[in-house]
Amino acid sequence: MNWSELTNKKKRLKGGLHIHTTLSDGHKTPEEVAEWYRNRGFDFIFITDHNKVSDFSYLCSDDFLVLNGGEFTAGRTDLGEPLHFIGLNLPPGFTPSSKSSPQDLINEMREAGAEVILAHPYWSQLSWQDIFPLEGILGLEILNYASEVAIRKGYSVVHWDDLLNRGKRLYGFAVDDSHFGIEDGGGGWIEVEAEELSLKGIMEALRNGAFFSSCGPKILEMKIKEGLVEVTTTPVVSVCFLSNLALGYCLNSPDDSITKAQFELKPRYKFVRFECEDEHHKRAWSNPVYF
Ligand SMILES: [Zn+2]
Ligand SMILES: [Zn+2]
Numbered sequence: 434m435n436w437s438e439l440t441n442k443k444k445r446l447k448g449g450l451h452i453h454t455t456l457s458d459g460h461k462t463p464e465e466v467a468e469w470y471r472n473r474g475f476d477f478i479f480i481t482d483h484n485k486v487s488d489f490s491y492l493c494s495d496d497f498l499v500l501n502g503g504e505f506t507a508g509r510t511d512l513g514e515p516l517h518f519i520g521l522n523l524p525p526g527f528t529p530s531s532k533s534s535p536q537d538l539i540n541e542m543r544e545a546g547a548e549v550i551l552a553h554p555y556w557s558q559l560s561w562q563d564i565f566p567l568e569g570i571l572g573l574e575i576l577n578y579a580s581e582v583a584i585r586k587g588y589s590v591v592h593w594d595d596l597l598n599r600g601k602r603l604y605g606f607a608v609d610d611s612h613f614g615i616e617d618g619g620g621g622w623i624e625v626e627a628e629e630l631s632l633k634g635i636m637e638a639l640r641n642g643a644f645f646s647s648c649g650p651k652i653l654e655m656k657i658k659e660g661l662v663e664v665t666t667t668p669v670v671s672v673c674f675l676s677n678l679a680l681g682y683c684l685n686s687p688d689d690s691i692t693k694a695q696f697e698l699k700p701r702y703k704f705v706r707f708e709c710e711d712e713h714h715k716r717a718w719s720n721p722v723y724f
Contacts, residue, residue, distance in 0.1 A: 439645065439655040439719070441665075443626040446476040448635065448644075450623065451504070451519050451552065451574070451608035457482035460613040467492045467499050473619050476630055479521050488525040500632060504552060505529055507538035510563050517552035518542065518570075519608075522636055539569045548639055550606055554589040556580035561595035571639060572604030575718060576648060578620030579610035587621075590708075590718075597704055597721055598677050604639075604720050605706075607646035621648050642720040649715020655707075662696045662705055662722065669709040677703045688712070698724070 453459035454466050461469065463480055467489075470478045479502035480489055489499035503523045506515035516535045520527070520542040529541050542549050551564060551573040564573065573589060573596075581587025593605050607621035625644040627634035638644055645652040654665040664672065672694035673683040680702060684694045689712045696705065706721040 438657075439626055439643070439652055441626075441654050443628060443643075444630065444634075446625050446627055446630055446635065446638075447474055448623050448625060449475055449478040449609055449611075450502070450521060450550065450606060451481050451577070451610045452478055453482055453504075453610070453612045454480055456480075456487055457485055457504075458612060463487070463489060463492060463499070466611075466613075467497070469613075469618060471497045475622070477635055479519075481519050481521075484528075486520075486523045486525050486527045496630065498630060498632065498635070500635070501525055502547075503527060505532075505538055505542070507532045508535040510557070510559060512558055514557055516559065516563065517557060519550040519552050519574075520545075520547035521550070521639065522632065523547045535567060536569075539567060543569050548636065550574060550608075552608075553577035553580050553587070553610065554592040555586040556584070559592065561592055561599070564592065564596060565599065565601060570603065572606055574608050574610075575605035575646060576607035576621040577610045578608065578648070579612060579615070579617035582615055582617050582620065594675065597706070600703070602721070602723060604642050604644075605646055605718050607648055607718065621646070623647070624651065645717055645719050647715075647717035649713060650709050650711045650717040652709070652717050652719055655719055657698070657722065660698050662698060662707070663693070664695075664707055664709075664719070665693050666691070666709045666717065667711070668692055669711045672707060672709045674705055674707045676705050677701075 477498040481502035486503040492499040611618040625638035627638040651667045668689040671685045674696040704721040
């Protein structure tokens with residue numbers, strides 16, 4: 434079994450992982466972006482401008498971190514579009530040596546100390562075959578809020594399941610990709626469980642999968658005990674456990690009365706992840722547990 438328990442015993446930190454500013458094609462300055470997210474209860478953000486990594490340490494305080502990231506593209510799919518990658522914790526000034534190979538770009542970002550996420554698979558019209566060969570990415574964006582608001586291509590959960598079904602181990606990330614030319618802020622985030630609000634604490638939680646993704650509800654606890662996965666959430670109308678192929682189970686209620694659900698593990702399950710949905714049709718997604 435391989436997974437990260439959510440215990441609700443460590444610090445819970447709300448974070449935005451994909452945000453643009455006026456340093457590339459965004460409409461708010463880094464200062465305005467930091468203020469905007471801080472005022473909405475975020476504890477940390479990564480600023481991920483296109484092809485540019487800047488040092489935002491001057492915007493950090495004891496209770497809010499602005500961390501360095503960047504968005505870079507490489508390769509082409511059969512439809513002629515490049516793949517977009519988010520590098521988290523890239524050094525300021527980072528420039529990749531080539532744009533031809535997605536794998537080379539991932540390797541270069543990782544060698545520079547970053548963790549890498551594949552951005553907006555649905556918006557990029559990627560198939561699972563485009564993603565499967567990539568090595569060294571932490572995961573993919575399962576919700577890119579700006580893509581949803583702009584052209585209804587924000588959700589890439591099917592890509593995620595296609596890959597999980599084929600044995601690829603990837604985390605799922607909800608992000609904004611906010612540019613603030615339209616109302617594309619605050620629609621997708623993660624909540625990490627970390628020892629402390631620090632770059633180290635956040636990067637450790639990301640690497641270990643000690644977080645959930647959300648655009649509304651919260652996952653308070655997720656544990657496995659005596660062959661049962663048990664989850665506790667804020668009030669929701671449904672909790673679904675998803676596994677390989679057609680295995681799975683949904684618990685539904687006409688109102689938002691569900692706060693706890695259990696799922697029995699069977700030997701045929703290769704992985705289990707769960708989603709919950711609140712009365713406003715907002716969802717939260719756990720990371721997979723692998724067997
Ligand atoms: Zn992009
Ligand atoms: Zn972007």
